[in-house]
Amino acid sequence: MPRPLVDLLWRDSPSAPTGGSRGPRARYSTGDVVARAIALADEGGLAAVTVRALAQSLEMTAMSVYTHVNSRDDLLVLMTDHAHARMTPTPFGRAAWRTRVRRVADDNLALLRAHPWLLDVADPRTALGPGTIAKYDHELRAFDGTSIGDIHRDAALTFVLDFVRSSASRIVTRPATGDFGQLWEESVASLARYVGDDFALAQRVGRAAGEAMGGPHDAERAWEYGLDRVISGLDDATGG
Amino acid sequence: MPRPLVDLLWRDSPSAPTGGSRGPRARYSTGDVVARAIALADEGGLAAVTVRALAQSLEMTAMSVYTHVNSRDDLLVLMTDHAHARMTPTPFGRAAWRTRVRRVADDNLALLRAHPWLLDVADPRTALGPGTIAKYDHELRAFDGTSIGDIHRDAALTFVLDFVRSSASRIVTRPATGDFGQLWEESVASLARYVGDDFALAQRVGRAAGEAMGGPHDAERAWEYGLDRVISGLDDATGG
DNA sequence: CACAACATTGTACGTTGTAGACCGTACTGT
DNA sequence: ACAGTACGGTCTACAACGTACAATGTTGTG
Structure with a gap:
């Protein structure tokens, strides 16, 4: 053993x-x-x-x-x-916290793009490893220079990384890829018959979001949108 | 068949x-x-x-x-x-969008508390069901009255629900529950020997966050903190 | 040289989702 | 009334999984 x-x-x-x-x-x-x-x-x-x-x-x-x-x-x-451990983070340099958080997010997205299977590992014991601890130590420094407290610093980082993880799972597993696109086309006919004129708002917004998702640059657009929300949300939590 | x-x-x-x-x-x-x-x-x-x-x-x-x-x-x-489908949402009434988003978040947290296994279902075909579509239709209305566009409305809701899902997975699977607490105590001794004086920031913040996590009201505190960030982040995206 | 620690292997068990053939039942068209 | 057929249900069986257990072989240490 x-x-x-x-x-x-x-x-x-x-x-x-x-x-x-x-x-x-x-x-x-x-x-x-x-x-x-x-x-x-x-x-x-x-x-x-x-x-x-x-x-x-x-x-x-x-x-x-x-x-x-x-x-x-x-x-x-x-x-x-x-x-x-193999992850080589983009250096923070003298950038302000907003830029630093963007780099943390971008680096983590790149990591999950390179290793999509990380999305399927949900074992708390990963926190015991040197690579994960070093990563944690580095990413916490994104908030250096702000007036954030220790507990909130951890919470803020978790907030950012959770966003990245959720977004990445939607980016990495391409919706039109594989057989889902095929299944979708088979289902959409009977589905339209069932839905009819109900759920007008859901249909309108869903169609808009769905068409945009077909577009070439939408994945990046959604990513940017969400990341803007994250940073904007952290704005008043960092003491300005 | x-x-x-x-x-x-x-x-x-x-x-x-x-x-x-x-x-x-x-x-x-x-x-x-x-x-x-x-x-x-x-x-x-x-x-x-x-x-x-x-x-x-x-x-x-x-x-x-x-x-x-x-x-x-x-x-x-x-x-x-x-x-x-069985989910009975808290009515929006005449509440402003901030309150509505809070209700959506609270309702979804309650849902995931009642059915933690939902966190383990990651099948895009759920979007085809009447219950899910009705839920989507209702929750999109949280942003009624704001100047948000259709695509952003979908993105904003996704943003909120992603946060809930991530937080819920940390709330629902109690860290000190089960045998993880026991494993932790076994590991922490040798772990301390390995880490030594390295990763000072990670150790300090991790300890602070860890101790707070032991506290009684921390789960709710972290939840409130994150939800505040979410709503604050959506603030300027809703046209005020 | 004998022993102990170690890597490696073969066999086997329990569990999973589910394909395929089959049986009997109840309705349908003649 | 009778044949045909669609359907619910059962039995058997397979491939794949993680891994416990016992045995074999190899290397360093007393």
Whole structure:
């Protein structure tokens, strides 16, 4: 049985337990396994990260994976922390907090674009990893220079990141992509018959939003709109 | 094979296909199955809604479920629409848009509190259901009287609902509940050894936020804080 | 040299969603 | 009244999943 999750997360730390040198040398390090799992997830989503597929990708048996990782859930945490650690944030420089928050948002959107499967990982234990903690530490500094308190600083960052996550899930999973567009066209006929003249407002707004969504630049427009709301909302919470 | 999803969603509509009267009468209606599935989900989460468990709860075989529902994924859509339809929104009355948005947010939080499994349903086809459309139609009216355009009206509502969803997922899944508190106490010792004196800001803010989270009224405080940001952010987007 | 720690493997279990063939029932057209 | 047919329901079975368990082989340490 491998080391506990916290030790695996901090395996590159100098104070990490080395692990006895007895027995055969492992053909792969934990980092290799995690990197391979990320590669699988990047091209096939989290569903492609099965223990067996990962094992085959590493040319070993399914059970050998458990030499390096305690469980699949632990693996997802390790993958997430690795992605967070590899993230190279845009430097804040001397920018004001509004610009800094924009950079945090943009960086996180880029992260979720590169690794859409991060949207499917909802494990609180990710907060235990060095990559996630470093990311947290950096992003908190977006509010340096404002008069915001510690608790509100955490709340404000959470507010921003939640927005990014929600928006990203709508941006990343393209609505017209795949078979949903096809399904939509099959359904819209019978749907129109059911709705009839009811819900006029919903129909009007839904059609407007739907048509705009077909347009080329709408994803960016919606993103900009929401981000403006976020920053505007934080305006009076940062002491001006 | 049952009728397609759209017809099942609108099964109570007068223009819905009645379905030939041949063959034995079904022991349960589609509504019964959906209601039973919701009951299971309410007490055990989505994971408790297995086809077999649902079947046993209805005293039939697993495969009989597929007489009423095309697939488990379809069932989740039906459950969601049912929950949306059963939602009785707080009337807007003559309240200004700020109050209306608060009511929309509060109502949705209450909905997600009552049915936490809704947080785990991420199927775009829910938008096809009468309950969801009626909900959409009503909530769009929160911005009646403002000078907001159609596209922005949709974006603004999405903005509000996204916030509610993110907050709710943090409120509903209690952090100190279950075995996470136990795991935390096991991990915090070795974690402190790893972190050391690095990430001072993250440690300070994290501790402050963590301690506040232990407090009794923090969930509500964080909720109020975020909702204030949301409304403040929408302020200049509604034309005053 | 014997022992212990370790990586690796094969087999197997329980659980999931659901396809396919089949049976009996109740209505429909002749 | 009788055949045809649409339908609800059941049984069996499959592929895929995560992973527990026992066994085998390999390496360093006493």
